[in-house]
Amino acid sequence: MGQVLFIVWRESVEAMLVVGILHAWLSHNAADSGGKRWLWGGVGLGLVLAALLAFGLFAAAELLGPHQDAFQAGMVFVAAALIVQMVLWMRAHGRTLKRELESGLAANAERNNWWGVLLLVAIAVAREGSEAVVFLYGMLASAQGSELGGMALGGVLGFVLALLTFWLLQLGGKYLSWRLFFRVTEIMLLLLAAALFISGVDRLQSMELLPTLIDPLWDSSALVDDMSPAGGVLAALTGYRAHPSLTSLLAYGGYWLLIAALLRWRHRQPAGQRAA
Template structure:
């Protein structure tokens, strides 16, 4: 439940912030040529795009069986991990200047496309965040069933409500929740979630014999923290913890963090 709540919360906050920036820009422009109707048309289009992706994935998975289905699900889980990482790095590079860049781009596009520019930008923002959320939830849902799956869906709903509150607080300029602090704190949790998804995907490939386990298990820490228990299950879902990990899974987990550190350092050098 917690990981679904966090993902929906973070993804929704980004989309809501973009929509609120567009809404404020339309109000400040006030020339009547570009209206709120264009904004909501774009939001609706983005939601439709995300819904089409969800139906396409469900339809495709229903046509697969056996190893083909397992391979498809492993690919979705690994893709979700990659998208989370890309989102974090993109926001780290552009988040500070997002409002200024968005307004400047809008001003240029509005001269040529008018209201269509706002509709397209809203559709892209909502569609991108919605599509990423669909992929993330689908990847998480593959590990759940029954009551746990219902709890995950409930967490997604709570996450959206919290996102509305968080976006409102950020827009109001609450001193106890600055935008920079919010994004930095959530980045770490998102990267931990991505690492957990990557480990789950690698383990699916090991089960399919597409990857060798190399050594299994490397250790057994179930006496200290069993990943089948409550606390161990949380650590497993949020960070990829395994009480009896294979060497391949450990290599994937460690390699992921080395890659993130390397990309972060490269990003800082370019910014400097």
């Protein structure tokens, strides 16, 4: 539930940010001649595209039959990789996102090309929606049937929390700034990607596609049991295991080494290359 709530919250706030930027530009643009209708049409089209992706993923899993477990394990790794990619992308584009969106909208508005506006919004919303679909599918693939109700509730609460967060952010940093929001959620996203990555490794070990080497390597359940309510939340959001195998520990360490290398590489790139 916690993973779903966080993903829906974060992705919904980002989508609201995009739509809010474009809506504000249209509201203050004297040349706006019905552009808002195209804006909301783009939002609707983006949501439809994300829904089609969700349908396609579940249909593909059903068609694969006996290979469904391997497909679901693969989607867990794809979701983890997309989360990391999203963090790197926001680091490169976060400061210029508003300017990039407004310049694209202005270029289409000058030519009275409202189809271009619709596509611009649809692509932006579909990007956030498709990321959420892949992330959520990765989580659902590793969930038990009894957890689905809680995940649905988490999705609803995440969207409600996103509305509240966006309202606070619109107050101009009086209570919560965009910079703080992105920095805190960036750390949480990387931890969540680690949790998804380790769940994928666990799945491959259960399918005997990866050796466990030593299993368990230790038992820390006396301190924090990952089967307890609090431990379960910690495991879902960080990848913590009370009884890890040596393979899982090596994979977890390798993940963070890779993250450190990617962040260092991104930081050392010239500003122009990072934006590109």
